[in-house]
Amino acid sequence: MIIGNIRDGIVIDHIPAGRGMDLYSYLKLGKLDCEVALIKNAESGKRGKKDIIKIGAPIDLDFTILGFVDPQITVNIIENGKRAKKFHPALPETIMHLIKCKNPRCITSCEQELPHVFRLTDREHGVYRCMYCETKAEK
Amino acid sequence: MKTRGLIDIAELTTAEIDAMMEVAQDIVDNPAKYSEKCKGKKLATLFYEASTRTRLSFEAAMLDLGGSVIGFSDAQSSSVSKGESVADTARTIECFADIAAMRHPKEGAPLVAQMHVNIPIINAGDGGHNHPTQTLTDLFTIRREIGHLDNLVIGCCGDLKFGRTVHSLVTAMSRYPGVRFVFISPEELRIPEHVRSEVLDANNIPYVETTSLDDVMGELDILYMTRVQRERFFNEADYLRLRDSYILTPEKLKAAKEDMRVLHPLPRVNEISVAVDDDPRAAYFRQVKNGKFIRMALILKLLAENA
Structure with a gap:
């Protein structure tokens, strides 16, 4: 499969295989007008398989969620056909509105207008817990 | 200034807990x-249940x-039955009261209330999550009964998986030096992994797990009993098999x-067993009384801090 290089845009690489579609959804890439490619199960030297997302425009994206999914994900900013910047997303202290608490006993389950907020409680293991009920966020 | 209530026992420093227990003891001595x-x-x-x-x-x-005191003792007799949010109920109560204690079946409800008002909210139990004044009661009882909170062997027996009081007690007692835990439960109701990893292992607190109360009875300074509930078991046979192992009787207490x-x-x-009630080691009704004294100390502290 050949997906061409992009001139100006973003490549999100080393996404754990099978999680690309989740990130596509979290980052709301379906709402973009530019070219977006989601490559599933690409060969990876380190992991065997990985997912990749290529976005064909230099847009502003909130990468907060990437660190939550996997801090090993790499973000490459492409300018004039060359990689201008490469970084691993940091583990955010707080994640708001991006993931929902699945605990049926949590107050957010019955009060729909409350923001879903998760806080980093264990940096070493990347554990996030719901601000209200402390239920561990599912990745 | 942000109003300070009490949602989680972890919000209190050890010094604050110790100071509150001093006040509670003074209340006992000089009511x-x-x-x-x-x-x-x-x-x-505000008791929604x-x-x-x-x-x-x-x-x-x-x-x-x-x-x-003002308030309601079940959700049906409040505007909650009309669909009012916790935040709106809290804002309304703020107009009338100086401090509030909230029990709610949903976890995190008292935090939501505190986020919307400028009077202190005390979490009086939110689902299976937190119940900080029960933990303060437990600590104050241990202090009154034993004289200190450090260098103790604490046995927790029964439903350790769903029992929020045990989780909070373990978290609070882990602050004191020389504390060791013995967890006595059926395999199905063991202390959860997150308590073991995030509280016990993270603070290098020694603990053992066992299914037999008899085997460890003689080691314990405190035996914290909880109820083994029938509904927690997958089948009746398992419940009947395990139930009696975790009933405290005068015979079992002989080894203590x-x-x-x-x-x-x-x-x-x-x-x-009710036959244990007359044993001087049975402290659970004194524990109830201690709950009032430590809540008095807490109310005084929060009202003074937010005056």
């Missing part, structure tokens, strides 16, 4: 000194401080130290 400390102040008890002990304990605490103390958050069903 008249405190009988008008909250004159003109109102406590709202039934609770005899905790609600009456809060109400008695405020009355003994010379204050008064003379100065060991039995605590229970209550209500009890059948996990402690």
Whole structure:
């Protein structure tokens, strides 16, 4: 499969295989007008398989969620056909509105207008817990 | 300034807990000194689900401080039955009361209330999550009964998986040096992994797990009993097989130290035989009384801090 290089845009690489579609959804890439490619199960030297997302425009994206999914994900900013910047997303202290608490006993389950907020409680293991009920966020 | 209530026991430093216990002990010794400390102040008890002990304990605490009490004791008798949000109920109560104690079946509800008001909110139990004043009660009881909170072997027996009081007690007691835990439960109701990894292992607190109360009875300084509930088991046969292993009887107590103390958050069903009640080591009804004194100390602290 050949997906061409992009001139100006973003490549999100080393996404754990099978999680690309989740990130596509979290980052709301379906709402973009530019070219977006989601490559599933690409060969990876380190992991065997990985997912990749290529976005064909230099847009502003909130990468907060990437660190939550996997801090090993790499973000490459492409300018004039060359990689201008490469970084691993940091583990955010707080994640708001991006993931929902699945605990049926949590107050957010019955009060729909409350923001879903998760806080980093264990940096070493990347554990996030719901601000209200402390239920561990599912990745 | 952000209003400070009490949502989670972890919000209190060890020094603050110790200071509150000093005040609670002074209240025990000199009740008249405190009988008008909250004159003109109102406590709202917002109980979205039934609770005899905790609600009456809060109400008695405020009355003994010379204050008064308003509130509701079940959701049906409040605007909640009309669909009012926790935030709106809290904002309304703020117009009438100086401090509020909230029990709610949904986890995190007292935090939501505190985020929207400028009076202190005390979490009086939110689902299976937190119940900080029960933990304060447990700590104060251990201190009164044993004289100190450090260098103790604490046995927790029964339903350790769903029992929030045990999780909070373990978290709170882990702050004191020389504390060791013995967890006694059926395999199905073991202390959860997150308590072991994030509290015990993270703080290098020694602990052992066992299924036999008899095997460890003689080691314990404190035996914290909880109820093994029928509904937690997958089948009746397992429940019947395990139930009796975790019932405390005078025979089982024979192996215990003379100065060991039995605590229970209550209500009890059948996990402690009534024949144990007359044993001086049975501290659970004294524990209820201690709950009022430590809640008095907490109300005083929060009202003073937010004055």
